[in-house]
Amino acid sequence: MLKDIDLQLLRKAPLFSSLGPQELGQLLDSASALSLQAGEQLFAEGEPAQAFYVVIEGSMRLYKLSAEGNEKVIELIQAGETFAEAVVFLGGRYPVHAAALSPARLIRIDNTEFVRALRSNNNLAMKMLASISMRLHQLVNDVRALSLESAGQRVAGYLLELAGEAGAGSEVLLPAQKHVIASRLGIKPETFSRVLTGLREQNLIDLEGQHIRLPDAAALRRWRDNHR
Amino acid sequence: MLKDIDLQLLRKAPLFSSLGPQELGQLLDSASALSLQAGEQLFAEGEPAQAFYVVIEGSMRLYKLSAEGNEKVIELIQAGETFAEAVVFLGGRYPVHAAALSPARLIRIDNTEFVRALRSNNNLAMKMLASISMRLHQLVNDVRALSLESAGQRVAGYLLELAGEAGAGSEVLLPAQKHVIASRLGIKPETFSRVLTGLREQNLIDLEGQHIRLPDAAALRRWRDNHR
DNA sequence: CGTGAGTTTGATTCGAATCAATGGAAGTGG
């Protein structure tokens, strides 16, 4: 069963903002809430997919494994965001593994019900197209970064992205443990650590655990653009 | 103006297969044909986008550039395929550069007209969702390969993908010059060459210019799974 | 406290890039 509080949060997801109250209600008739412990796995790659999810609280990591068991974090999902929506159109199998980064509460939305809503509500379909297109764009940028940028450039770029438009002195909180961020950036934890201390030594960042301050975002941007 | 022949080919693109004759006709009222010489650039990253394209003949490469001018081929587009459709939802700017690999004929489809069609035709919207989702999946796999696989594994995987389900002795034709394929795979031409000769020396492939034969796809798959 | 996961730091190795030359194949123009 869903609580009213959940519904409030759900409405905030851009994907659902176009739905009227009764449309949303219909979609949620088949929805259910669930909780995950930190580290708990939600689904595995290749598993048949009957649903996608909205994160109400906590955060998730989506990742792939190599044959040798090495892990690459594809995406970090924060509260308020949806994930695995595109699976409806992918032959009904999850293309990644999903696990909770922290204790999490999710809403599970049934695929068939969602497709019904998509078919009947053109606005929803447009929102969905916009949402998937954004993700596509993100991934293209990840591919570019992995292929054309050094570890240092990717780290700097990531910090700047987290800082957003915020001006000087902006403080950033890493959305996960450092080794998870490292994997997200396609580098090893050791390398991530070295890059961060390197940046600190040049006074380009202030480092305090997961909290990082960017005293001079412009200088950091310059460093990224010039550096190897 | 469009020729009838073009229309035949257009209908083959999965995106348009759901359209009735008059819907397609309406979409194509605002469409136009154009030709490109080999190597000619169609659009640059960041350029405002009023249209997307269908390749009627020839092939295209979509690529990104680094600050230093290095190039990463994101995708190779063959005749019959569409590209840059998702741009409608991306703030109207192309996220990549596009240039012809060989002499090419394209059909240019106006964005505003296309959005109109999307809004009025739910089937088209669903097809579009499916199409973009596939590309998303592809990119996730590229990210995985770039992060978790060695150069050799990526090359072997690419050859196997080109060969498709075809059984033993299948012959594959590289869809572009080798340095372009190398960039697509995120490696340098020299490395690509070395990997191919390595595979040849182990009799895992037969090499004749752009033609590559896979005498034993299973063995190649095994090599990829075991090798570094 | 002690235990263990997570992070940092150091030494070394390794894969792929870079730098450098050579070898063809394709196309151009005399």
Place this chain on the structure above:
DNA sequence: CCACTTCCATTGATTCGAATCAAACTCACG
């Protein structure tokens, strides 16, 4: 039709960035 240029691919020697291996260190937590 053959030099000549040019582009592309291959091969070799070397360098370099990041991974790996190994050890210390730091906390959060039982």
